[in-house]
Structure formats: C-alpha cells, structure tokens
Amino acid sequence: MDDPPASGTPSNRLLLLTVGIAVFMTSLDITIVNISLPTISLEFGVSTATISWVIMGYLLVMCSFLPAFGKLGDLKGYHRIFSTGYLVFVAGSFLCGISGSAAMLIGSRLLQGVGASMLSALTTAIVMIALPRAARGKGLGIVAMFASLGIALGPAIGGFITTYLTWHWIFFINVPVGIAGFFIALRTVPKNSLPGRQKFDYAGAVLIFFAILGILFVLNQGQALGWTSFPVVLSLLGAFVFAALFIRRERSIPYRVFNIxxxxxxxxxxxxxxxxxxxxxxxxxxxxxxxxxxxxxxxxxxxxxxxxxxxxxxxxxxxxxxxxxxxxxxxxxxxxxxxxxxxxxxxxxxxxxxxxxxxxxxxxxxxxxxxxxxxxxxxxxxxxxxxxxxxxxxxxxxxxxxxxxxxxxxxxxxxxxxxxxxxxxxxxxxxxxxxxxxxxxxxxxxxxxxxxxxxxxxxxxxxxxxxxxxxxx
Structure with missing residues (x-):
C-alpha cells in the first residue's frame, strides 16, 4: 500500500494528539487514584483490602481484554473500536464520579477498564498504519511521552484534587478530555482495510481473557495472600488450564484471536x-x-x-x-x-x-x-x-x-x-x-x-x- 501522508501534516498531528490523550488518560488513571484511596475507604466505611479493588479491578480488566480488542480492531476497524473505547471510558469515568458506594465505584472502574483496554490495544497499530515508514518511530516516541506524563503526574494531580476538591473529580476530569479525544478520533483515525466475512473467535477470546486474568491475579496478590494460599494456587492452575486450552484452540481454527x-x-x-x-x-x-x-x-x-x-x-x-x-x-x-x-x-x-x-x-x-x-x-x-x-x-x-x-x-x-x-x-x-x-x-x-x-x-x-x-x- 502507499505510504500515508507525512507526519508533520495537521491531520497526523491531530491523530497523534488523540492517541496521546488516550494513553495519557489510561496511564493517569493507574496512578491518580492511589493517593485518594484512604479518603474513599473512610467515606464508604470499607476496608483497605476492599477499596484496593478500585485499582486492581481496573488493571486486571484493562490488561485481560487487550488481545480480544486488538483482534476486533483488525476485523471491525481501528476507527470503530478506538472511538467506541473513548465513549466507554468516559461513561465509566462519569459513573465512578457519581458513585455512592464502594460496590458501584468498583463496578464502574471495571467498565472504565474495558474502555481503557479498547483504547490501549490499538494505539501502536494506529500509529503504524497512519504514519509513513520514516516517521513511525518518532510517532511511537511521542505516544510514550504522553504515557510517561500520565504516570508521572497522576499522584500530584490526584493529591491536589483530593485536597482542594473531592475525590469524585479525579474521575470527572476524564469526561471533557475524553469527549474531546473522541471527536478528534472520529476525524483523524484512518479506516484500515478489513478482511472479508471473517468470524471472531469468541471462545478463544474468553480463554485468553481468563488465562491473563489468572496470571495477573497471582502476580498482584501472591505476596499479600501467600503464594501457597488457596486463591493463588487455584488462580495459577486455572491460568495454565485456560492458556493450554487457548493454544490448542488457536492451532485448530483458521480465525484466531492471535497468531501464536x-x-x-x-x-x-x-x-x-x-x-x-x-x-x-x-x-x-x-x-x-x-x-x-x-x-x-x-x-x-x-x-x-x-x-x-x-x-x-x-x-x-x-x-x-x-x-x-x-x-x-x-x-x-x-x-x-x-x-x-x-x-x-x-x-x-x-x-x-x-x-x-x-x-x-x-x-x-x-x-x-x-x-x-x-x-x-x-x-x-x-x-x-x-x-x-x-x-x-x-x-x-x-x-x-x-x-x-x-x-x-x-x-x-x-x-x-x-x-x-x-x-x-x-x-x-x-x-x-x-x-x-x-x-x-x-x-x-x-x-x-x-x-x-x-x-x-x-x-x-x-x-x-x-x-x-x-x-x-
């Protein structure tokens, strides 16, 4: 295929902006909440172990859905999945902001994690198909720059908002930024060439989701619960079983979630x-x-x-x-x-x-x-x-x-x-x-x-x- 327009064109600068906003927000929301957890725990009257799921739930869902949304982008279009990811992330952020209980907040963070996964899965792919060969590395470097900003500024922004506003605004600030990113994405994210009538492997997506979920749960909770505790051992065994079933399935069908x-x-x-x-x-x-x-x-x-x-x-x-x-x-x-x-x-x-x-x-x-x-x-x-x-x-x-x-x-x-x-x-x-x-x-x-x-x-x-x-x- 022909090389896309030069990276310095206005459209590609806007594309890097919308991809940058996506990685900034999804990275920011990993670290911005940490400093407010004691306040949230006190307000809802729940334990530290319970409120920690505000962080862990977001991370587990975001990471576990990545392979599925990457493949859906190949089949349904990066433009469609990425833009929808903005809407899901904004909806999850708004629901987090209005949450009146720990259960609602954790559930809303899971939804936010789904949106973050839709956005994150395709950022590299979008840069690779939208920019010319001679500018892809620089474009990916700019995306990394936005991600580092999100991680670095998260604790400071979270502390400022929690101190001078309320913790609810930690999530509300995503709404206008996410809406702006959504409209820029509609205008700038290219529509990649799609295959013919190809099936999506829903069973494979479920298998790899639970395989990744189990591994991440073990690595996150192994030290706290004990590496030989029942939940950790069960999660590890489950992760291996799901991974083995996923590999076996992907080798036996033509429409794979990922080409192992x-x-x-x-x-x-x-x-x-x-x-x-x-x-x-x-x-x-x-x-x-x-x-x-x-x-x-x-x-x-x-x-x-x-x-x-x-x-x-x-x-x-x-x-x-x-x-x-x-x-x-x-x-x-x-x-x-x-x-x-x-x-x-x-x-x-x-x-x-x-x-x-x-x-x-x-x-x-x-x-x-x-x-x-x-x-x-x-x-x-x-x-x-x-x-x-x-x-x-x-x-x-x-x-x-x-x-x-x-x-x-x-x-x-x-x-x-x-x-x-x-x-x-x-x-x-x-x-x-x-x-x-x-x-x-x-x-x-x-x-x-x-x-x-x-x-x-x-x-x-x-x-x-x-x-x-x-x-x-």
Whole structure:
C-alpha cells in the first residue's frame, strides 16, 4: 500500500494528539487514584483490602481484554473500536464520579477498564498504519511521552484534587478530555482495510481473557495472600488450564484471536522477550525506589516523590529522540543502546551508600529513564515490522499485553529478591523500620544489580535479532 501522508501534516498531528490523550488518560488513571484511596475507604466505611479493588479491578480488566480488542480492531476497524473505547471510558469515568458506594465505584472502574483496554490495544497499530515508514518511530516516541506524563503526574494531580476538591473529580476530569479525544478520533483515525466475512473467535477470546486474568491475579496478590494460599494456587492452575486450552484452540481454527505461530519467528520472539525483561526491571525499580529513598536515604516523602519524577522526565525526552533515530537507522541499535543505558543506570543507583553519592543516584535515574524511554518506541517498531498484513491490531495488543505482564512480574520479582536478602540476614519478622540500615542497603543493592544483569540480558537478546528487517506496510 502507499505510504500515508507525512507526519508533520495537521491531520497526523491531530491523530497523534488523540492517541496521546488516550494513553495519557489510561496511564493517569493507574496512578491518580492511589493517593485518594484512604479518603474513599473512610467515606464508604470499607476496608483497605476492599477499596484496593478500585485499582486492581481496573488493571486486571484493562490488561485481560487487550488481545480480544486488538483482534476486533483488525476485523471491525481501528476507527470503530478506538472511538467506541473513548465513549466507554468516559461513561465509566462519569459513573465512578457519581458513585455512592464502594460496590458501584468498583463496578464502574471495571467498565472504565474495558474502555481503557479498547483504547490501549490499538494505539501502536494506529500509529503504524497512519504514519509513513520514516516517521513511525518518532510517532511511537511521542505516544510514550504522553504515557510517561500520565504516570508521572497522576499522584500530584490526584493529591491536589483530593485536597482542594473531592475525590469524585479525579474521575470527572476524564469526561471533557475524553469527549474531546473522541471527536478528534472520529476525524483523524484512518479506516484500515478489513478482511472479508471473517468470524471472531469468541471462545478463544474468553480463554485468553481468563488465562491473563489468572496470571495477573497471582502476580498482584501472591505476596499479600501467600503464594501457597488457596486463591493463588487455584488462580495459577486455572491460568495454565485456560492458556493450554487457548493454544490448542488457536492451532485448530483458521480465525484466531492471535497468531501464536508468530512466536516461532525468531526475531519476533526475541523482541518480545526483550520487552518483557525491560518492563520487568523498570517496574520493579519503580516499586522499590520509594522504599529505598525513604528507608535507606532518609528522604521525606515529598522530596522522594520529586526524585521519582526524574525517570519520567527522561522518558519524556528520550521517546521522540530514539523513535526518530530508529526511523533513520533501524530499531535494532537504538533498542540495544537503550538496554545498555538501563543497565548502567541500575549499576549507578546500586553504588551510593546510606548518605552521599547523590550524583550517581540521580544520574542513574536519568539513565534508567533514558533507557526505557528509548527502548519502547524502538522496540515497538522492531516488533510491529513483523506484523502480518491484517494482524497489526492483534500484534499491537499482544505487545502491550507482554509489557503489562512484565510490569506486574517485575514488582513480584524485585519484592522477592529484596525479601530474600533481608530474611537471610535477620531472625525476626520482615519489618522495614527494624532492619539494620546496612542490611537493608545490601538488599536494595542486590535487587538493583539484578536489574542491571537482566538489562544486559535484554541487550544480548536485542543484538541476537537480525540487522535488517522488512517494515510492515
């Protein structure tokens, strides 16, 4: 097919805006609610465990529906699914805002998660089909920039709204922004070529939904409920059963939710493995850094929060730059260089002691942000270049699914590494305030060095891909 218009045209700038709004809102709503949970819990008179489903329900639904909506985009059109996603997200946000009970709020968040999944599943696919080959990496970098803004600004915006307005406005602010994004999407999102009368595999969609749901539940709740507890073990077994049934079904029918045969393509499998490793170490670092800054470095929460904006700021800067670089020289070298920056960043933050060496700490955080910000758009181009015709949406959604699985796995792995080192050096319970600072510092160092080692493995994985590849049209 012919190349789309240049990326600098007004229509493509508006398209990047509507895609950017979508990823900004869906990312923002992961972090904006956290700070208001104590207030919401108190107002509704429910436990922390109950109100935590406001966060977990949104994440589980958003991630588990991704493969289904990616395939629906291929079959029914990206324009249709993406635009509808805006309406569902806005409706869920409004219902969250007017919620008068915890049950209604959690249910509305599930609906909001469905809308977020419809939007998120197709963002990469839309950029790939709408922009010319020479501008796709830069476009994906701009999308990563919007996502980093959403994650970084969420706690600050949520705290401001909860303090000076009410928590209800955390959700109401999505309504006008989402409506604006919807009308821009109607005008700018292209209508991709659709296949003939092809069935949608509803049974396969259900199977992969429950497989992903089970895995995410185990990774999210394993530490809290106990890895050998009945709900965790049952969820893990269920996830394996559903995954096995899904793979068996997808091999036996022509109209698949996802072409699992793609994982037999060496470059595709390696690129997705690198994605899993990079997102694992980044999310694990983001999980541990607040504890490190407060318990080891002794920073107050407000200063620690400011320090944690450093990686997001670096992602904001690196995304478009590395994306444009991957357009010029191909995605392999920018992806590999990003993994190197990530590894150096982890080594740097593992060096400082209890006090001092702030330059190493801050420099390491910059390198981590540059590594992730450079890797996401470059790796996206690398993966999407291998998408077969008519399957761009399903490949896009699977890439995001793997990112989310990596992010969830990262929290569990880094927490386990930290706890393992600490428990090996104490005889009592794991209480952070009571652990000797030296032992706690050693535990964080081991976790960060593990992040560096995994980043090196990601570099090796990227370099094992072929140097040249055919870009998807």
């Amino acid at each position: 045969g793609l994982f037999r393509v060496r470059d595709y499998a390696l690129s997705n493995l690198a994605t899993l490793m990079v997102m694992l170490v980044f999310s694990g670092a983001l999980f541990l850094l607040p504890f490190y800054l407060e318990y080891v470095r002794g920073l107050p929460p407000d200063i620690a929060g400011l320090v944690l904006t450093i990686p997001s700021g670096a992602i904001f800067l690196a995304g478009p730059l590395f994306g444009a670089l991957s357009d010029r020289i191909g995605p392999r070298i920018p992806s590999a260089a990003s993994a190197v920056a990530l590894a150096l960043g982890f080594i740097a933050i593992a060096r400082p002691g209890v006090t001092g060496d702030d330059a190493l700490l801050y420099g390491g955080l910059v390198l981590i942000g540059l590594g992730v910000g450079g890797f996401i758009p470059s790796n996206s181009v690398q993966v999407m270049a291998l998408a077969p015709e008519g399957e761009v949406g399903s490949v896009s959604s699977m890439l995001l699914t793997i990112r989310n699985l990596g992010s969830t796995l990262g929290v569990a792995v880094f927490e386990a590494v930290l706890a393992g080192v600490v428990l090996a050096g104490i005889t009592g319970p794991f209480v952070a305030d009571a652990i000797p600072p030296g032992l706690l510092l050693d535990a964080f160092r081991v976790a960060f060095l593990f992040g560096g080692f995994t980043s090196v493995l990601a570099f090796i994985t990227v370099m094992a891909t072929r140097k040249k590849r055919k870009f998807a049209a």
